[in-house]
Amino acid sequence: MPRHTEEASILTTTTTFRSLGILPETAEALEAVGITTPFPIQEMTLPVALAGSDVIGQAKTGTGKTLGFGLPLLERVTVAADVEAGRATPEQLTDAPQALVVVPTRELCQQVTNDLLTAGKVRAVRVHAIYGGRAYEPQVEALKKGVDVVVGTPGRLLDLAGQKKLNLKHVRALVLDEADEMLDLGFLPDVEKIMAMLPARRQTMLFSATMPGAVINLARRYMSQPTHISATAPDDEGATVASTTQHIFRAHSLDKVELVARVLQAEGRGLAMIFCRTKRTAADVAEQLERRGFASGAVHGDLGQGAREQALRAFRNGKVDVLVCTDVAARGIDVEGVTHVINYQTPEDEKTYLHRIGRTGRAGATGTAITLVDWDDIPRWQLINKALDLPFNDPEETYSTSPHLYELLRIPAGTKGILPRAERTRAGLDAEEVEDLGETGGRGPRGGGRKGGGGGRPGAAPAEERQPRTRTPRQRRRTRGGQAEAPAEGTPATAGSATAVSEPAALTDEPGAAPRTPRRRRRTRAGAPSAASAAPAEPLPAEAAPVAAPVTPAAEPAADPAEEPKAPRRRTRKTAATAEVPAPAAAPEEAPKAPRRRTRKAAATTEVVAEAQAADAEVTEAAPRRRTRKTAATAEVPAPAAAAEEAPKAPRRRTRKTAASAEVPAPAGAPEGEEAPKAPRRRTRKAVAVADEG
Template identity: 80%
Template sequence: MLTTTTFRSLGILPETAEALEAVGITTPFPIQEMTLPVALAGNDVIGQAKTGTGKTLGFGLPLLERVTVAADVEAGRAAPEALADSPQALVVVPTRELCQQVTNDLLTAGKVRNVRVLAIYGGRAYEPQVDALKKGVDVVVGTPGRLLDLAGQKKLSLKHVRALVLDEADEMLDLGFLPDVEKIIAMLPAKRQTMLFSATMPGAVIGLARRYMSQPTHIRATAPDDEGATVANITQHIFRAHSLDKPELVARVLQASDRGLAMIFCRTKRTAADVAEQLAKRGFASGAVHGDLGQGAREQALRAFRNGKVDVLVCTDVAARGIDVEGVTHVINYQTPEDEKTYLHRIGRTGRAGASGTAITLVDWDDIPRWQLINKALDLPFNDPEETYSTSPHLFELLGIPEGTKGILPRAERTRAGLEAEEVEDLGETGGHGSRGPRGRGGRDSRDGDAPRTERPARTPRRRRRTRAGEPASAAETAAQAAVGTLTTGAQAPAPAVEDALAPSAPQEQEAAPRTPRRRRRTRAGASGAAGTEAAAVAVVAEPVVAAAPAPVLEPVTDESAPKTPRRRTRKAAAIAPEVPAPAAPPAEETEAPKAPRRRTRKAAAVAAEVPAPAAPADPAPAAAEEAPKTPRRRTTRKAAATAEVPAPAAAPAEESEAPKAPRRRTRKAAVAPEETPTA
């Protein structure tokens, strides 16, 4: 006998019944018929029913009845002071897809009364949700993480909540949401109505109910002709298939004659992405929904699936609950589910609201023990699945696949627009793989939630400017030229600084800070000691410095009877300097008579080349008569480094020289071999 119960006879508001009748919903399902009288009375309820039997309206209609809106004040059912902008009812769900599904159903049922329902879940920008809360919301449907975030920021007020619903409570426990759910419940008023709904009700959910519910009524609804855990109008097929043959097998199953929309479930995210890609290459309009995708891409695939642009949806268990899409005829378990609860929720995506469907499960050889546990728990007759391949005749016969079907969809049948035809909505995603913001709960996105995604400008490379001794290269070269000019005129400058200035391409890391030049006055006693350290420095400045040196000035040196020609010393090239040893300077006390001063000047390289220097004798000491006084020699300040080139000869004792000798004039040797010239 057919039931004549309607929603109007169950005592719901006329506006709610009118909204349901507008979409063709007039007769309640068993879970709705049994739950509404108890829930409308304000009692706590634990509802349990199979997937696809209308649990959402089973708790949604009583929830809408407890909300006071402006239409109730106009109808005289409530006082104006009962209105509130903060939420009056709260629904907590485990997944984002289920959050969207419940929100859509509540909006449909509360359309005539204009009930404001807001979905709050992660992966979207905070700003639109916060703005909607400021404008006023009657019912909030959300996931635990985002609800705690907004409540902690004082954006969401839960002090006016009159009814709480925990949908798919067993899934929230499995995902580890129990601590978050307990925090949310602690924020609610103590006096409220609490309802728990799920297709499976493990012992942990019953313990949660006893802790937070007051004398709940446990309602388990089944149809009279529907025995067992699964829905009777779903045809189940279990095949033992090889993993390498599964893509070909699935491609042929998808070409069955009576196939509408199809959902393929995988255990891992990587497998789901791979199967979707392979099906797309075979010509099928496929989309993917899994945790590695951003929220925008997940919603794009679901919209394309509902709109018919995509007829194959490959997903993980995130879409196993709450997805209610009309026209799903086939559900394929590409991989064996983890347990019997997951199996029930997967195949429950088809055969919904009294429709028929087909559920196909492909079991690997390694998954046979797992499947046998599921089969035993659900009391199914498929303990030993039949070995099946993509070419097996019984596969074509059982599923209605035309003969000669191959694993590639013919081009004539590729009529779907595909996933690319559905635009991706900019949700201002926060966290996850599809966003740029920081990951984790409470992380804010680096972009504004309402602004379009913009690319960052290209980074300008840093330009490096070569400097020498802390100054630009051009300034350093100018300073080097000035230093060379100073040395040319006879001023003192340190040899290392000149060497650095004359090096045109010295590496930057070898540059040193300029040193303060020390003025050194050369003495005969210290000439030999400084010769070794100053010889290398003269090698760099020998040619450029002496090129502009002034001509030497000669002064006569006289003895008692006749004037003597003073000795003239010039610089030698750095290459000849090591060949001439440095003679020791005579002590000042051994010279009894004053000597004529010798004036030493620098000699240009050109002059040294034209006038050859005399060869140095073995005993170069200048001799002078003891009784004849000598004109003292006048020495000019020379660069300390020049003494390494032409060392002073050793002086002979004054008492051994009996007769005066003509002084020898020494000049600097050129880079060529030296020649002897007669003395003046």
């Protein structure tokens, strides 16, 4: 595809924006903020871009590229003011976006949006920023109401376009700002998808400080005969801006914070930006400077969007004079009054270095750029120095007490690393309010880090605006715990309900006392039943007593209504049947209970010795509780009258094979001195047969 290239140099002319052919309303808006004379990139770009040609603009950072593509972009948009002025017809008006600007970072998106709003204020051009980290709903509502120019990041633009919320069919002009950064961040595939959704007939402009090969290939595929404009000044031949003074120091990592704190107290120091390579380092440096008395803020990727915008607003408004950030703020951030830029850590490459120090010395102003190089970063810095052709190949070793540091940066003698209290005049980051953006992404508390993170769930109602609960958890606990109140009329009282008690005397120890606490209720459940509830008034016969279900007389009034419903709570399901069976009036024998502890083999011997067992019922009843199931049969056989004391202990030392011989009782007439009952314990299997035969 053919490509027209135009290499231009600055012309020393006193041109104005009005003489370049922009609309009077746009020139009036620029003059209102003191912008009357264009910069070289603006002066060379405007005539070509206003004619409708595709443009590739390349210039150093801080030389005014935003207005270089912004003014032609606004001229391509048709708004209601153009219809009133007779430059357009009502049929040309539309609520769909007519121009699109794609930028790599959120901070640059805000910067470009603000510049376009300033230039299009008189014509009332509707410019809206679309980027991630904010809620979708406000952005969708703004698109429905109508937008003339959309400025956005690739991810959110592609997302809304895929949901059919962003209509790109009416776009007449496209701008790719900082295309090399989008290449580094991996956004070029998304940019290509967005460009495929645009009309084929459009104006495309591409602006960047550097032009890698991939960006040039992108321009050749999607641009039609672009004009390549590279603006340089005769006295500014290097890659960096001549108005920025550069200092490179070799510093130790443990001394950097102290060194930076003293540099921040240099004479003539205004706003300062400190750049770090990692997010953790940025947060740590900002916190340490705050403890030393400096009004500092942080901007890095771990912060929520609300906290990032809060720090930038505080920095622009002067509430914070030190902004510690990562490279997310190295592109496009244009804040007036930035006099010092400090590279706390060596940048990755020469492009990052150029964009970092480009935050100062902008629009013809002077600035100071200081780079602190660790011993480990010397090889990286030497590559950057060679690529930019700088004279700092071997940085001078510098500490916070080095005399040349004070002399070069004009630091007053005797300055320490803590800001005096008399000079702490800034309001600080807390003075800037945090805007609720309805943030997305789920990075924990909004703000994600230091103070003022915008915490809380977006959209949550304040505590004073929430409706009070009709029934608190405390009320529910008191009701379940047995509140001593009578049930309402018409409410059936149940035995299992704690509120069914109608007599306060049953729940309190004395009249007027407070209801029982859960502690007293637990003691009642664990205690033994009273005598009135343990046995019925009249015992029932054994043959008529039910076994499977508890007996609860309904017609007979209870002596104490609070005790009878509580009895089942102390019984398990398995023992409920046996617990309700009352004992007969005279029960000398425990015949019904014996079969539960005996095996089938011992049933025959139990009937034989039943009469002897009745004489000592209490001993016999307690013995099976300490015996196992296998020895239960032998335990029920009593010993002869002469050896009554030793018989219960014998089965504990017998084995299964000798159990049969142990069941044979001794003769009735055996003398007391014989050891006949103990003999089977010491017999073998062969001796058992001989003893049985004899």
